Amino acid sequence: MFSSHRGILLATALMLGASPLAVSGQESGYAGTYPFGTAATQADIDAWNKDVRPDGQGLPPGSGTFEKGQKIYAEQCATCHGENLEGIRDPNLPQGGGPALIGGRGTLNTSKFKITVESYWPYASTLYDYILRAMPYTAPSSLKPDEVYSLVGFILGRANIIDKKATMDAKSLPKVEMPNRNGFYPDNRPYPVKRYD
């Protein structure tokens, strides 16, 4: 799906000639490597290597449930995202409030489009990854894997994407089929037409 990017970038590079970053001294001069920096240890990497991909790469051990997620949500999320995951607008909340997490299916091709986890997000892995790194807003990176799994289970359960009895873990999460999984296509600009009258 995304293999065409290489072709586009190469074509662009050819069209524009040499990159402005190419400096003749660099090209003709020092050819070796540089003794700067230090080898990253496995501990260095493990401390930060927490991202999660759609195929499940990066998901840690642990698990969570709708029920546990419901409790965590009420304590840590509802203030900004609403008791019913409906989103809140309040200038006194960080970023003016948190977005709705559910609803909006069937609205994307209308002027009243509603972008939520339920209606728009193509991968469940993104929900895990984002909650772990960035939520809650006032205490990012504070949740443990079991808590994040539980929140994913709760939100996806409320969105009627998974069964409320399902357990979320490294095996089950990548198998979740999000409603808008096929709602995206790679950049197709510029338009193949003259863009003004």
Added chain:
Amino acid sequence: MDRTHRSEILIGEPVAEGDLVRPPEEDCACKEGMFPKASRRQILRGGGLVTAAAATVLLAKRTLAADEDMAGSWTVPGQLAKSDYGTRSKFETAVRQATPAGTDALTPLQSLWGIITPSGLHFERHHNGVPAIDPAQHRLIIHGMVDRPMKYSVEDLKRFPSVSRIVFIECSGNSGGTARSATLKTAQAAHGLTSTSEWTGVRLSTLMSEVGVKDGAGWVLAEGADGAMLSRSVPIDKIMDDAFVAYAQNGEAIRPENGYPMRLILPGWEGNINVKWLRRLKLGDKPFMTREETEKYTDLITLTGKARQFSWVMEAKSLITFPSGDMRLPGKGFYEITGLAWSGRAPIERVEISTDGGKNWALASLQEPVLPKAHVRFRYPWHWDGSETIIESRATDQTGYVQPTKAFLTANEGVGPTYHYNGIQSWKISADGSVSNVLIA
């Protein structure tokens, strides 16, 4: 924040995201002068922005010698040099304009000259505030599909061969508030999420040859050290083409709000992928599909309900910064129309100006240097005959791409989240000289 204002912007989306939020309409005292932010008080005190018409009036009211601020500077010794950072004249007042949620602050484009944005006026956009980072503690780790995972301090990076490049950075959401509304009054409020700086750092191609890229590595996850730990997937081709890790901005260390002590620079690409406070680059064989490249910064086309993804390039755009919204021309006569044009794809080829609402177009002159992927300054001499009209600018880059009209964009893209919005901006000049934002759909 003004609720009604916000709901108007975010059709279908109940919560504001900073780069789609419009700032409040400022209470601007600028109608007294030609330029915004020149208050009546400043003009009366003899500040720098005295227009010909205003000056005539003012001179009748007082003599130069009576003005303490202006007269007699040559009659007393001046300020001696100090070992300090230095500040601008106390008469200069242009500032960034922050949104109520504090997630953005916009550059006062209408108050600036040339192409470089002063570092203190470079726009800000962040997803969980500006982190306080001690550069001595900061590390950049490069790992994943590499032969030699490495860890670099700021001082390590400074020892590598360096590169400097003047590059614009524009928030993907810039100008989105002008798509279907003309309520944002000034160039700053409507289009101020773009700025140009000279950035200095180390080429990613250099660092990649240091760590050794494994076969099959096609994507690089870039991650920041901010509270949002903002992360994006960057294709390896861009990394090897013209990407670099910058530690300096306009000759000094990068400002905290722009990524101190180091950030990614991907020339021509949407702002947020130029990851600030960069702490980690992870090579992999597939995109990572972070929130900032799925829910956010994808372009929902409401005509189809499908969304364009990985639309990184900021396409050609231009903006007249003088005369622009909320200014007032003192009378008919000569004015130099000026503004900025830029394209993330290729150097600007030409900028055309219309002074009759888009019926006729004439070439503006481009100030050298016309740098690729940087703001370009254009100018056009104009005699205003005093009658109401609309002025517009239209940029074309060297790929032949022409900045579209708003009508074209609506017809082709519908009414989605308006990332990458580059429709032609129209400013109306009223017979009384006042300049305002108008929507020509």
